[in-house]
Amino acid sequence: MTDIAFPHISDNEPDAEGVLATWFAADGDQVGEGDLIAEVAVDKVDVEVPAPAAGVLRLLVAEGEVVKQGAVIARIE
Secondary structure, rough: EEEEOOOOOOOOOOOEEEEEEEEEOOOOEEEEOEEEEEEEOHHHEEEEEEEOOEEEEOOOOOOOOEEEOOOEEEOOO
């Protein structure tokens, strides 16, 4: 199992947050390593999140949810 964390966005603000803007894959979808699976919005900048491994995607955070940097947003089984 591989955890997917919300991207690290600030060294100066350990409690920095962003919004999970869009999931490009659904819960239970098969994804390949490097596939674009999500986009997060941080300080008016969108950051793409690729799959770090291949497998079945399990979403843990809903679109539009505010998330702290480093928090686990999904897993790949």
